[in-house]
Amino acid sequence: MLREGLRISTVAIVMLACALVTAFGTAMIAEMPRVPWIAIGLLVLMAVIVLAIGWPVRRHTHGGKRVESLRAARVLGLAQASALTGAGVAGVYLGPLLRLLPDLGWADSSERALRLGLAVLAALAVVVAGLVVQAWCRVNEDDDEDDVPKAPAT
Known part of the structure; x- marks a missing residue:
């Protein structure tokens, strides 16, 4: 996990790199990849699951029920991994899409x-x-100081 959080620029670089690799890769072979409908549905389901898993942490940070710190750290790791995975998958599908744009007149291409x-x-x-859940996991610096007992003044 990253201390400062995953940046949008990092996600964009991953997506762009994957898009370039697949765009050039599909240029080398004659066939474009086919995307099954189930893949699209599973990606949407994955986004919903990440949000559902992160919701208890959001409630905790807004004054709700307490969440164990280990669970919150795991949710943060899942959120960051999901954001990077989503960026990679978006890039993998974006590369062939960009190559296919000039041929949109054909029925199969559409x-x-x-x-x-x-x-x-x-x-x-x-x-x-993933980025939203990562933001939900962010804790104010003041919150950490409340848990630490203060030394008595002498």
Whole structure:
């Protein structure tokens, strides 16, 4: 886990790198990847699950029920991993989509472009969910000082 949190620039670099690799990779082979509908559904489900797992931590940071610190750390790790995974998957689908844009007039290309576009949006939903949950895990510096007993003044 990163001490300062995962930055949007890091997520963008991962997505761009994956997009470039897959764009050049699909240029080397003649066939574009097909995206099954189930992949899009699973990405959306993953975003919902990340938000659901992070919700108790959000409640805790807003004065709700207490959450163990180990669980909160695990949620933070999941959030950061989800954001990076979503960025990678978005890049993997974005590369072929960009290569397919000039051929949108063909019937098969239009359906592939639609599925690739929906997959990119679903993967970006995972990125957003991860970054939102990461933000929920952020604790004010003042909160840490309240838990530490103060030494008696002499």
